[in-house]
Amino acid sequence: MQINEATVRKIAKLARIKVTDEEAKSLEGELSSILTWVEQLNEVDTDDVEPLTSVVETTMKKREDVVTDGGYAQRVTKNAPLSEDNFFVVPKVVE
């Protein structure tokens, strides 16, 4: 599968990573060769196979829907590059 530079830019936009022209060019080649290499999976007959969702057969554990932790906003925001009064601060998103 060959992908072009426009596709690289599109997925970079989706992934929220800014790429330079030079990076986009080299990624075009690298991603194309990886995508071509994984095409060999089409040789495998998977018609009657369920996708693997868990490597160990277990039933999903459940617990009561109650608060078990929290109440320390200061600790939660302590590592933020920018915070104010225990809130994360981000650039303005509403006009």
Added chain:
Amino acid sequence: MPDLLDLNIAEAREGLDNGDFSAKEYAESHIKEIENANKELNAYILETPEKAIEMAEKSDERMAKGEAGLLEGIPLGIKDLFCTDGVRTTACSHILDGFEPPYESTVTENLWNAGAVMLGKLNLDEFAMGSSNETSHYGEVVNPWRRDGDEAKLVPGGSSGGSAAAVAAHLCAAATATDTGGSIRQPAAFTGTVGLKPTYGRVSRWGTVAFASSLDQAGPITRTVEDAAIMLQVMASHDEKDTTSVDIAVPDYRKELAGKVKGMTIGIPKEYRVDGMSEEIDALWEQGIEWYKDAGAKIVEVSLPHTKYALPAYYIVAPAEASSNLARYDGVKYGLRVEGEGINGMYENTRAEGFGAEVKRRILMGTYVLSAGYYDAYYLKAQKVRTRIKQDFDEAFKNVDVMLTPTTPSPAFAMGEKSGDPLEMYLNDIFTVTVNMAGLPGLSVPAGMSKSGLPLGLQLIGKPFDEGTLLKAGQVIEQAAGELPKPTKWWA
């Protein structure tokens, strides 16, 4: 008194219990050695000597009261993927600059509760993505091993390159590591150490920086098989905080080591005889087979027909899960933030500057295979292939107890040798990645030396939650291989 640095965990525990030396002396000898060696090896990216001394003194107090834990006073290196309360944790990524977790990972919590002492945080490939420890934001780790008569710097393997190098160079008694596609076993093989990747679900993933959640599993790197048993004993637990952690009692692994290998059946998967496999790897494998025959085990050939599809399927599943897991690094909650136009500009600049080339490549690959219109063709297909891989193992394990394969297709390579071509680098994991895809336990044990004088490892693959048998079988290689050479201490 023996050189404290050369003691394995079992020996050190005995020495500590006998009062031959204190936990503080034991920790201090490591702290001094790290000071000397780390400039050259770069195994530690953060040293915590004060914490080590404080923890060791507490160990000495507990031992005086007769309250020694299983790892009381044992100095460990911690891969910088495990969150440590108040101690910087970065996954060796620029994007986690200065992050000090306000909590402790379950694995490290278990270790400290058993009395272990933390020496510092160990280098790794950025977000554990790599097979050579060349993608770390904190620089490459240098393998303590060199080729005979050659001073070229070799890679220690990856992603747990710092863990493997530190254990091989005796900069800790043992180290924690993680394995998503071979990241414990491949560096163990490259450094002449023992690496154990437990069954998925045996060890809690809580508090460990996530790479690919359906594949990631923590385990130890040690100098002996017995030490691996001791470390797993403590690291393994059922954890309410990780829904994929399995509620099965942790057996006494050391007790299981005493069992007999005679009468066991060892499977040799024929698909692992890949084209172009080097003669010395093939010879090592044959040697391993002979050792098991001598130990009274039965050898049978088994078939795992979908082996060759494991690596390409991995390079869909792992990047897809990584692209999702790494979405959290957005310049808002922790680490690096690079301002830009509006919130999207800030996200894009932060992630462009914060992630290295390999991490970006995998996030983009993952974003692509999960994007609208491609999900079925790539991710769903890969997860179905994964079922096929698991069925192969289920079938083969009806007739065998463990499987024996080489760990890697080659010994350690030189820095820069494979970093130009991502696909060539990925092929390093060809023998290890199937194990992650099927969720099985795998163990790499040092088995011999290459012609160039470098360590080589053999891999054992076990049934789910049968680490006891795996470790017991691993001792056969360890005992038959005998005393293997140690790296020349060129760094001190």
